[in-house]
Amino acid sequence: MNSLSQRLYDDFIDKGRYMYLVKGLGNTVLITVFALLIGVLIGVLIALVRVAYLQTEKKGILLRILNLICGLYLTIIRGTPMVVQLMIMYFVIMASGAPLMIAILSFGLNSGAYVAEVIRSGIQSVDRGQREAGRSLGLSGRRTMIYIILPQAFKNVAPAIFNEFIVLLKETSVAGYVGIQDLTKGGDIIRSITYDAFPPLLAVALIYLVIVVFLTQILHVIERRLAKSDLR
Amino acid sequence: MTFDKIPGETNGSGQPMVSVRDLRKTFHTLAGNVEVLKGIDIDIARGEKVVIVGPSGSGKSTFLRCLNMLETPTSGRITFNGTEITAPGVNLDEIRAQMGMVFQHFNLFPHLTVRKNITLSPVLLKMQTQEEADQHAEYLLGRIGLKDKADSYPNQLSGGQKQRVAIVRSLAMKPKMMLFDEPTSALDPEMVGEVLEVMKELANEGMTMAVVTHEMNFARDVASRVLFVDEGVILEQNTPKEFFSNPKHPRTKDFLSKIL
Ligand SMILES: Nc1ncnc2c1ncn2[C@@H]1O[C@H](COP(=O)(O)OP(=O)(O)OP(=O)(O)O)[C@@H](O)[C@H]1O
Numbered sequence: 001m002n003s004l005s006q007r008l009y010d011d012f013i014d015k016g017r018y019m020y021l022v023k024g025l026g027n028t029v030l031i032t033v034f035a036l037l038i039g040v041l042i043g044v045l046i047a048l049v050r051v052a053y054l055q056t057e058k059k060g061i062l063l064r065i066l067n068l069i070c071g072l073y074l075t076i077i078r079g080t081p082m083v084v085q086l087m088i089m090y091f092v093i094m095a096s097g098a099p100l101m102i103a104i105l106s107f108g109l110n111s112g113a114y115v116a117e118v119i120r121s122g123i124q125s126v127d128r129g130q131r132e133a134g135r136s137l138g139l140s141g142r143r144t145m146i147y148i149i150l151p152q153a154f155k156n157v158a159p160a161i162f163n164e165f166i167v168l169l170k171e172t173s174v175a176g177y178v179g180i181q182d183l184t185k186g187g188d189i190i191r192s193i194t195y196d197a198f199p200p201l202l203a204v205a206l207i208y209l210v211i212v213v214f215l216t217q218i219l220h221v222i223e224r225r226l227a228k229s230d231l232r
Numbered sequence: 233m234t235f236d237k238i239p240g241e242t243n244g245s246g247q248p249m250v251s252v253r254d255l256r257k258t259f260h261t262l263a264g265n266v267e268v269l270k271g272i273d274i275d276i277a278r279g280e281k282v283v284i285v286g287p288s289g290s291g292k293s294t295f296l297r298c299l300n301m302l303e304t305p306t307s308g309r310i311t312f313n314g315t316e317i318t319a320p321g322v323n324l325d326e327i328r329a330q331m332g333m334v335f336q337h338f339n340l341f342p343h344l345t346v347r348k349n350i351t352l353s354p355v356l357l358k359m360q361t362q363e364e365a366d367q368h369a370e371y372l373l374g375r376i377g378l379k380d381k382a383d384s385y386p387n388q389l390s391g392g393q394k395q396r397v398a399i400v401r402s403l404a405m406k407p408k409m410m411l412f413d414e415p416t417s418a419l420d421p422e423m424v425g426e427v428l429e430v431m432k433e434l435a436n437e438g439m440t441m442a443v444v445t446h447e448m449n450f451a452r453d454v455a456s457r458v459l460f461v462d463e464g465v466i467l468e469q470n471t472p473k474e475f476f477s478n479p480k481h482p483r484t485k486d487f488l489s490k491i492l
């Protein structure tokens with residue numbers, strides 16, 4: 001039976017195998033960051049449509065159609081597993097294209113559905129007097145949204161969006177299903193080479209854990225800062 | 233003390249500032265339709281100060297909010313400074329820019345400094361450069377004794393300070409008319425005076441004003457006319473002197489006996 005140090009050497013040091021984890025982590029972070037950016041962008045757009053739909057008394061045909069599309073999108077994304085969406089995107093919709101791009105897009109589209117609801121609640125949590133004050137000063141609905149409502153909405157939901165980042169980081173671990181070497185897949189590759197499962201997978205788990213704990217600490221700092229600036 | 237030249241005064245033709253004809257508003261709610269305004273007719277002359285009183289739920293706020301179209305009337309006609317603003321296709325943003333509104337709960341923008349609260353709209357609407365707007369804000373804040381608060385955030389101000397800032401935020405747009413919806417109702421009693429004082433100064437300078445308030449002393453001192461609104465109609469209107477000493481309608485008497 002191999003000694004523990006021999007196992008660790010084979011799993012991580014020999015032939016620079018730790019690089020599977022380093023590169024994997026790089027991809028994981030890359031996918032997470034860009035997917036969140038896409039998610040926030042989509043989330044804001046959907047939230048604007050849904051809020052406009054709820055607030056408008058006489059709903060035009062365009063608004064109705066947009067709202068319908070958004071509703072459908074939310075239902076489909078939230079009603080199906082992430083892995084399945086990823087595989088459909090990879091094998092069916094975008095049969096050609098860089099896997100990393102496809103993954104970013106998939107996770108972004110998925111995240112957008114969740115971020116949309118977060119931002120919608122953020123917009124709706126802004127006192128309606130704010131909109132009235134903006135409009136009564138002669139600002140258009142669009143400018144009132146951009147300069148008055150959205151900044152407050154984002155502030156209200158900043159912790160929730162940051163939390164989505166943490167959730168997303170873990171969710172990207174299924175990227176290996178479409179051949180992307182993310183952190184999880186990196187550990188799995190080491191396992192398949194050395195036939196030793198425990199150390200590489202434990203390492204993968206520890207890396208996720210450390211990052212998540214670290215990010216959660218940052219989240220608490222953000223929350224405290226925001227709470228302080230709300231003090232009257 | 234002067235705030236600014238009031239534009240409404242300078243083109244003072246005989247035409248009223250505001251003219252309202254058969255204004256009606258029905259809210260459609262889950263519980264059914266509520267007719268809140270049931271045919272309001274009124275002319276407000278340039279420089280006039282109209283104080284609106286009446287029981288809770290009678291439609292005072294709704295009426296005021298129809299005047300700047302924050303609430304869309306169900307029917308009727310409103311003309312402001314010669315423009316029929318209830319007509320289709322009117323640029324309401326341009327109209328609202330000329331009509332200041334002060335709210336019960338101040339509605340300052342909490343994420344912006346006092347200075348930015350005041351300058352945001354004039355700058356965005358290209359009425360002034362940021363520098364000009366900053367100077368104007370400084371001037372206005374000086375007038376209400378809050379120059380040193382320019383860089384504070386609203387939540388660092390007292391209620392009375394907030395409302396005074398809200399008033400000058402509206403004034404920064406150089407409005408032709410000001411609407412006040414219970415501007416002192418959310419204030420601690422000791423802060424009511426400072427806000428009413430600013431409003432009185434504004435009135436003395438000739439601003440056209442429509443004020444919903446429960447401050448009967450303010451009505452007595454400042455109003456050129458007091459309207460009593462009850463159940464969506466103007467039940468009675470008169471000079472403050474006549475209104476308070478000699479109310480005609482039994483419901484007006486009843487209301488005054490409760491509030492005075
Ligand atoms: N957006 C709305 N939707 C449905 N009903 C409304 C709406 N706004 C006002 N109402 C109703 O219209 C009536 C008149 O409201 P309004 O706010 O104009 O009264 P008010 O005279 O200002 O009362 P108060 O002195 O309490 O401020 C009330 O019964 C109120 O519930």
Ligand SMILES: [Mg+2]
Nearest residue numbers: 292293294414
């Ligand atoms: Mg009211």
